[in-house]
Amino acid sequence: MDTIRSYAAWLLWLWLLGHSDGVLRWTTGKDRSEDTDGGTLRRSKRGWMWNQFFLQEEYMGTEKQYIGKLQSDLDKGDGSVQYILSGEGAGSIFTIEESTGNLHAIKRLDREEKGQYMLRVRAQNKITRQPIEPETEFVVKIHDINDNAPTFTKELYTAGVLEMSPVGTSVTQVTAIDADDSTYGTSAKLVYSLLEGQPYFSVDPETGIIRTALPNLDREKLASYKIVIKAKDMAGQIGGLYSSATVSITLQDVNDNPPRFPQSLSEFSALEATEVGYLVGKVNAIDADVGRNAEVTYSIVEGDGLDMFKITTETATQGGVITVKKPLDYEKKKSYTLKVQAENTYPDPRFLWGDSAKDSTTVRITVRDVDEPPIFEQASYIMEVKEDVAVGTAVGSVTASDHDAIRNPVRYSINRHRDLDRLFSVDPVNGSIFTQKPLDREEAVWHNISVIATELSSQRQNSEASVYIRLLDVNDNAPSFPFLYEAHICEGIKGGQVILNVSATDADAPPGGHKFSFTLDSESAVRTNFSVRDNKDNTASILTRHGGFSRLQKRNYQIPVVITDGDYPRQSSTNTLVVHVCPCDRYYNVESCNLEALSQSAGLSTAALVAILLCIVILLTTVVLFTALRRQRKKEPLIFSKDDVRDNIVSYNDEGGGEEDTQAFDIGTLRHPEAVEESKTRRDIVPEALYLPARCAAAAPARDNADVRNFINQRVHDNDSNPTAPPYDSLATYAYEGSGSIADSLSSLGSASTEGDQDYDYLSEWGPRFRKLAEMYGGEDCRRYS
Incomplete structure (x- = not known):
């Protein structure tokens, strides 16, 4: 509703400007009385129809700003009237054209410095210098514009709230102030929102x-939270200015945890x-829990030693100390069993x-x-040692002695x-305790x-001391x-502007607290563009050294900040924050840089991805070429030597590559035929009955070669029945030489096929060897073995 009213008032003011001529005139009033002799009427008074002008602040033009016109109704426009201006800012801020009465502002005005000016005007005769009015x-x-961002009364707020508090419990209140006019428009109408801290906390807008x-x-x-609150003017509308503040919230302990024993049985x-x-x-x-909420009361509630022992609470450690209440007699009772109970000294009935x-x-x-x-x-010992001591350093010593007479x-x-x-x-021997490994306080104090x-x-006589x-x-x-800092600045930002406040964290815990100092890396190239101001409160401000950044020259800057602590020996590290140069509107609001920064931080650029893909393609091409060349160099010859001839069985079951199809078999499998399972049936062909070798002529040698025939028949059968054999033409090589073959090597060609007779002329180069085989087995009839 306030926004609607402000908008209506603004429209009304624009309407008045549009329906007025911007002229301030003297007017003529009429006296109601007449002269007794019937004379003419006399002018009795002059007055203002409109006695105020309006001027917008922060005018950015190069010419002087026109305000309005001062004119007397006695001015006939012949140049005889002269207007004289006086009052606040006359001559230095405001000028008037003496002949026309046009009023101008010659300086840029700031409403926050002065909201209005009182001026006086006098109309006089230009020649006689006598006033005519x-x-x-x-x-x-001065009309206000939204040129001031809201500022919080504190840079860091601290607050505390009880843990387990119900939803809506008030934690603290933050306050921001806007220097713009709160009585006009929404320039100073603030709305609060939560930037960080969801879903744990909320803020009233x-x-x-x-x-x-x-x-x-x-x-x-989680004992503490850091949340960020944003205050935005113009009632939170688009185009409003904003600022943020950090609120550190600590959860205060309540007694919501009972004491718990880490073990169910303790023996002493x-x-x-x-x-006693x-x-x-x-x-x-x-x-x-901590503090008062962690105090524990122990008691013995059951057992056969209720009257023999008692238990009390040790204030320093909140442990239960069991002591002897009556003298013990080993001959009467050798052991006791007690039930020890622990409960909070100050329980909270809301939780326990x-x-x-x-x-x-x-x-x-x-x-x-x-x-x-x-x-x-001593029943227990407390010792101290620095965390950086060398292995083998003495920490302290314990002393125990035997009080028996034997000593x-x-x-x-x-x-x-433990x-x-x-x-x-x-x-x-002496009970001195030494370090055995490096120690680290940050892991355990x-x-x-x-x-x-x-x-x-x-060995049974022993005792322990903690x-x-x-x-x-x-x-x-x-x-x-504490985290990665990023900032966004406008291209038109001025020099000396604070763009970001940073802080630091340190795992150490010096007695006097942390004292950090911040500087800009002395060798950094961004020293001409940015500077670091140490705020002397463990924070630092990042400032621009000049204005007029250009995204065409550089979009992102990485600022290395050197953080040094104040303890001895001093430790320092260089931490980098990123500044994005962004396009902004005339109110210095970032328009689209957040999306660009997000795309840049989310992954590689398009050019980088193209370069990576190109490298991968080149690498894969190189690997393929290298593998092909290597296979070509290492390809096994069909026959290594005269003494290394393998019998080949060629099976044609489809239209294969013929004689040159040497890639259709697995030489490893053929060299080890025993690895093929004989029980499996080949699925790509239907085996036919193998041709039995014909009896050769009587001219064959008398030697018995039955082992060769059996070997060849068995390998042919295995090849036709093998379900793993390729469905295309293949050349199978068998490493069987036989014994004392006069033909050096023996080959048998032939396989059952479901597709009729094939042309074996391509094997003519093996003709001489088959002729030797034929002579061994009785002439040309032995071709049936092929």
Whole structure:
């Protein structure tokens, strides 16, 4: 509704400007009385029809700005009237044309500096200098434009809210101020919104009050949040100016976690000679809360040792200390079983009630005979060591002794169940504890180990002491940006403008707090374009060194910022933030740069992708050519030598490549025919009965070559029946020489085929060898073997 009213007022003002001539005139009034002698009427007064002008601020033109016209109704336009201007800014800001009365502004005005000017005008005779009209006062009002962005009263807000608060709980309120005119238009009408912090928090758009937006915010999962609030003028409309502020919200603890024992059974032992009040052992229930909400009360609720032991809370560690209440007698009872219960000292009934607010564990205490184990001088030890010490550095020492009369020597060892990472070792003789591995405080501040003291003469006589080792911080981490910073600037930005505020984070924890310093990398090429201003509060501002950036020259700048901490030894790192140069409208609002920056950051450019694809194509082409050449060089000859002739069986079942089709068989399989499964049936042909070899003429040699015939027949049958054989013409080579063949090698050509007779003339080069074979088996009839 306010926006509609403002828009209507603006239209009304434009209508007035359009329906007025912008002229300020003196007018003639008439006296109602007449002279007694019937004379003419006399002028009795002059007045203003419109005694104010309007001028828009921040005029950017090169010529002087026309405001309006001052004119007397006595001015006949013959140049006899002269107008004289006086008052605020006359001559320096405003000028008047003496002969015409045209009023001009010669300077750019800022409404935030001065909202209106009081001026006076006098009309006089140009020759006699006598006034023809009395001096009259009028006002020039400066109309506001939206030239000021809202600013927050603080750069960083801090607030706290209880965890588990209901939705809508007020956290804090942020306030922004706009220097523009709040009584006119929407230039100073602010709307608050949330840039970062969803879905955990929300902000009231009118009041700036931040509230919780999710139920059951749990401090134990996330203890603090950083949210960013934006304030935009013009009631949040497009074209409005805005600024942002960071709010650091800390969740305050409530007692919503009961204590929990890490183990269901704890075992301790006590000598029968133990004095009343002596420590038997400790149990520790862990509570995820902090402070008062983590305080625990222990009690023994069940067991056969209710009257023999008691348990109290150790204030420093919030552990349960079990001590002897009455003297123990080994001969009467050798062990006790207790049920120890832990509950919060100050429970919150909103979250904890009944058994859910409690936890219990079983404690088994064994009473040992009079032979007492070694006793440590302290029940527990606290030691400190710097995190950067070398391996083998002494941390401290423990001392235990045997109080028995024999005074057995004691040997020390570490309970590895409490030191699983084996960070420490102990000297078995003097109890000195040493570092065994490098330590890092950023991984763990405290290390809890147990040192076992054992009598040398009896391994059963031992006792344990807890050793709490605290790692002291050493400045071994360099500060860095908490996240990747990006900024967008307009091409027409001025020099010296703050474009971004940055901060730093550091894993170290110096006693006096962090003290960061920010500088620009001395060797960076962007020093001529940007500068870094250290704000001395662990933040820095990035500023432009000049104006007039051009996206045609460069769209993105990478600014290396060197961050140095204040502890010893100093650590520093160079962190880079990205500045995008963007096109903006006349109100310095970024128009489309966000989409361009997103496309650039989302992946490679088109040119880069084309170059990568071209490289891949060239690489694949090179590999293919190399493989083809290598195969051509390494292709096996059909016959290696005279002594290495393989019998070949050629099977034609389709229109294949003929004699030159040498790629249609697997030479590896043919060289190892036993690998072919005989039980399988070939699916691409229907095997026919093989021709049996005909009896040759009596002229054949008398030697028996049945093994050769059997071998050839078997291989032909295997080849025709093989389901893995290729469905095209193939050349099968068999590495069988026979024994004492006078023909050097023996080949048998022939296979069953479903497609009739084939032409075997292409095998004429093998004619001499078959003729030898024919002579061996009795003449030309032996061609049936082919």
